[in-house]
Amino acid sequence: MSWAAHEFENYFIQKHVGVKASFLGIVVGTQLPDLFTKAFVYSADDPAQFHRGWPGVGFSHSLIFGVVFAAAILAITRSRGWALGVLIGQWAHVLTDVSDTAGVMLFFPFSTEPVTISMWKHAAAEGQYGDAAAYYSSLGWAWDLFWLAMALVFAWRTLRRDYFREVIVAADPRVWGWLHRTFRLPESALLLLYRGLMFYGVGRLIAWFLYARLDARVPLDLSWGGPGHVAGNDISDAGPLEVLIRTGIGGVLFAGFLWLCWWAFGRRLWERGYDVPVAAERRRVVTRTGQ
Ligand SMILES: [Zn+2]
Numbered sequence: 405m406s407w408a409a410h411e412f413e414n415y416f417i418q419k420h421v422g423v424k425a426s427f428l429g430i431v432v433g434t435q436l437p438d439l440f441t442k443a444f445v446y447s448a449d450d451p452a453q454f455h456r457g458w459p460g461v462g463f464s465h466s467l468i469f470g471v472v473f474a475a476a477i478l479a480i481t482r483s484r485g486w487a488l489g490v491l492i493g494q495w496a497h498v499l500t501d502v503s504d505t506a507g508v509m510l511f512f513p514f515s516t517e518p519v520t521i522s523m524w525k526h527a528a529a530e531g532q533y534g535d536a537a538a539y540y541s542s543l544g545w546a547w548d549l550f551w552l553a554m555a556l557v558f559a560w561r562t563l564r565r566d567y568f569r570e571v572i573v574a575a576d577p578r579v580w581g582w583l584h585r586t587f588r589l590p591e592s593a594l595l596l597l598y599r600g601l602m603f604y605g606v607g608r609l610i611a612w613f614l615y616a617r618l619d620a621r622v623p624l625d626l627s628w629g630g631p632g633h634v635a636g637n638d639i640s641d642a643g644p645l646e647v648l649i650r651t652g653i654g655g656v657l658f659a660g661f662l663w664l665c666w667w668a669f670g671r672r673l674w675e676r677g678y679d680v681p682v683a684a685e686r687r688r689v690v691t692r693t694g695q
Contacts, residue, residue, distance in 0.1 A: 423485075429483075465508040475665075507522075540613045543627075
């Protein structure tokens, strides 16, 4: 699994989708796979198998899980921005988790073979603290730093007040407006909430890294597939060719299934949905072009 990388991704994604997707939707999407499962993972008999495999809750880390949630959100709220946000966020989380040794069943239920590049060990078997110590001693730590850098270098503008006003709120005026009215939060408080996720991610990154160095005292091991002090936790013994073939077939079936869903009800749901309210969109354009 990845830790703070999931927080940093949100800003990077937002920069690329602009007003098309709700930031809060993206956040819900990136949290979705671990939201209902993580609490049970550490107490499972075989944490890696339970977290990512089948049988288990590994379907939470599949692309179809995001599609189901996005479709349900579109059907209930009719908000395209939220549906799109949740979908992109969940898919980003799934793709990010390809990096640990347990991997993800990308095309579940059409393939239950986990896909992984085994960059660092899935270490949930060590318990939450051991897991954190292992992650922040491996390339996982570098992965967090990479996403922090991506967010700060390429998406730093998303943290500015005017961006918050013109894109974040404009893309989702209903929910931000609701937060503003219900909790009587002024814009600065909403902005703090928005930026808070970045601070939360940075805080976690620093705190767990220091914990791994100073308290757990485990050695830093930036080798591929590390850290060495943790036992391997690969949940499949299939060779690369078998994984490739099964994933390939799963991918084709998944794409066909998506197309069928789009044709059967997806397009109707999308057409029934609404985009960002026109007024908000106009305001954004006006501010941008300075007219
Ligand atoms: Zn995850």
